[in-house]
Amino acid sequence: MAPALRAAVIGCGNVAGNHADAYRDLPGVDLVACADVDPARAARFAGRYGAAASHPDDLFGLGLDLVSVCTPHPTHEAVVTRAAAHGVHVLCEKPIATELGAAARMVAACEAAGVTLGVAFQRRFWPAARRIRAAIDDGTLGVPVLGHTSVLLHRDTSYYTADAWRGTWEADGGGVLMTQAVHNVDLLQWYMGEAVEVTAAHAAFRHGAVIEVEDTAVATVRFASGGLATLAASTALTPGLGTRVLLTGRTGASAELAEYPEGSEARIDLWTVPGAETATTPFGTGLTADLPLSRINGALAPFHAQLIADFADAVRRGRRPAVTGREAAKSLAILTAAYASAAGGRPERVPTLNEEITA
Template sequence: MRTAGDVGPLRAGIVGCGAIAGNHVSAYRGVDGVEVVACIDIDEDRARTFAAEHAITQPVSSLDELFDLGVDVISVCTPHPTHEAVVIAAAERGVHVLCEKPITIDVASAERMVEACELAGITFGCVFQRRLWPSAKRIRAAIEDGRIGEPILARIEVLLHRDSSYYTATPWRGTWATDGGGVLMTQAIHYVDLLQWYLGDVEWVMTAADTFTHGDHIEVEDTLATTMRMSSGAIAQFTASTALTPGLGQRIAITGAAGCTVGLFEYPEGTEAVNDVWAVPGQAAYSYPSEILADRSLDRINSALAPFHAEQITDFVAAVRAGTAPAVTGDDALRSLRTMSAMYRSMSSGRPERPGDLQPLHTERTSR
C-alpha cells in the first residue's frame, strides 16, 4: 500500500471506460509523478479501445489483474451499483480510491465502503468537483468568516434538459435498480453536496416528485421539490428537473441573518459557475445572462468540467502522498446519500423524513 512519505511515481488505474473516464486520465497525467498504467471495463473491447485512444499500455480483464500491476490508486467510473464491490476490493488490496458520484445508491452499502476504507487505512474520496469552483469557495469563506451572519435560508434550483436519447442510449440509466433515482441521484446530487458543505447536516426533508416528461423511458423521477430543515435551524428550498427545454441552469443562494445573500449560478450546465448575486454591503454585485442559450451535449458538459476534475484529482493525489483527508471524503459522500435517501422516502411516504433513519432507498416508481 502506498503510504505517506513514499517517493517514486504514483501508479493509477481506471475502472470503467465510459464518458467521464477520459477526464480522470487527463487529470492524472497533469499531476507530476503520476502514471496511468492500466484500465478495465466490463466490456473488454471498450477497454481496449479506450486504452488505445488514451495511450494506456495495459487494458486488463479483471480487478485482480489490475491490482497485480501494483497500482497505488484507482478511479471508479462504473455504474452506481457496482461501486461497492470495486471499492471494497481495492481496500482489501490497500489501493487508494477516488469514486465518481454517487458512491453507491444504498446507504448501508455506502457505510460498508467507508468502513472498509477506514479499516484498511486507505484514502477514499468522491468526485464533487463543483466544490473546487472559486465561486463556491468564496461562498464557503463568506459563511465561515461570519460576514453574512448565521445562515437562515438556502435556495437551490437544478433546472436542466435531458432528451430521451440520454436515457435510451445507456440502458442502466433511469431505473431504480441501476441508477438509484433520477434527477436527484444523478444531477442534483452535486447541489445536495454543496448545500451540506455550506450548512451542515439536514434534520428533515419533505419532498414531492413525479415523472412528467420522461415517463415513456424511465421509471424514476424527472422533477422534484423539497423543503428541508437543517440541523442548524436554517431552512432550504430545493427544486430540480430534467424536463426543461432548454435547460435554465443551476444555482444555489444562501441568505444570512445579517440580511446578506451570496450565491452562484452554473449556466449553461457544466460551465464554471459565477457568483451571480453577492448582496454584501460594500461588495454588492449581480450578474445574470442576457440571453437563453442552447443546451449542451453531455460530452461538452464533461469537457467543461474537466479542469475541476483535474483540480480535485490533484488534491486527491496530494492527500494520498501526505496521508491527509482529501477535499471530498467518503464520509462527505455518505452524508449526501443519507439526505437523498430521506428525500426518496418522503416522495413515497408523503411525510417528512429524517436522514438518520437509515432505511434503503425506495425502489418503487413515484406517482402523483
C-alpha cells in the same frame, strides 16, 4: 524523489476521460491501466493514454497505488471494497452509492484497511463556490439560515435510452435527484451544515414513457442549525436553465452561485454584502441551446483535475482529501430521506452514516 503513484481508471464511460486526462497530466502520477467489463471499450480507452487495457477482475494485481471508480452507481460498493482489500486508495465518482448502507460499508472497509476514500464532487473546486464557503467561515454571510438550490436541465429521450441501466431504480438508483441534483445537494449541505429532516415529492412528467425514476422533484430541508432550504430539480426543460444555489446568512447578506449553461464554470450571480458589489448579470440571461454531454464533461475537466490533484496529494501526505467518503455520504443521506418522504407522503428524518456503520 518519491516514486510515481501508479493510477488506474475502472469504468471507461464518458466521465472517465476527465480522470484519465488528469492522471496523465499530473506530475508524480503514472496512469498504468484502464479497465472495463467490455474488453473492446477498455482497449480503445486505454489506447488513448498508452496504458494497459484490463478487465476489472485483473486490475488489482497490477501493483496500483490508487484507482478512480467511474462505473455505474450500484457497482461502486463492490469495486471500492475490493480496492480497499488490496490496499489501493480510491477516488469514487458521485454519488458514492445509491443506498446509505452501501456507503457505510465502503467507508468502513477503507478505514479498516487504512486507505484513502475520496469522492468526485468537483464543483466544490469552482472559485466562486469556494468564495461563498469562505464568506460563511469568516462571518461575512454568517450561518446560513435560508437556502435554495435549483437544477433545471434538459435531457432528451436519447440520453435515457443510450444505456439500458439509465432511468431505472435498480441500476441508476434514482432520477434527477440521484444523478444530476446530487452535486447541488452536496453544495447545499456543505454550506448549511447537518440536515435533519426532508419533505419531498417527485414525478416523471416528460420522460415517464422511457424511465421508471423521477425527472422532476421538489423538497424542503431542515438543518440542525435551524436553517431551512428548498430544492427544485428537473430534466424536463427545453432548453435547460442551468443550476443555482442561493443562500442568506444570519447577517442578512445573500449570495447566489449560478451555473449556466450546465457544465460552465459557475459565477457568483448575486452578492448583497453591505459595502461590496451587488448583482452581476442576471441568471439565465441570453438563453442558448443546451451543450451536449460531451462538452459538459469537458467543461468540468479542469475542476476534476484540481480534485484529482488534491486526492493524489492527500495520498502522498496521508491527509484527508477535500471530499471524503464520510462527507460524500451526507448528500446521499439527504436523498435517502427525500425518496422515503416522496414514497411515504410524510417528512422523513435524515439518517446518518454512523447509524448504518454500527447497525
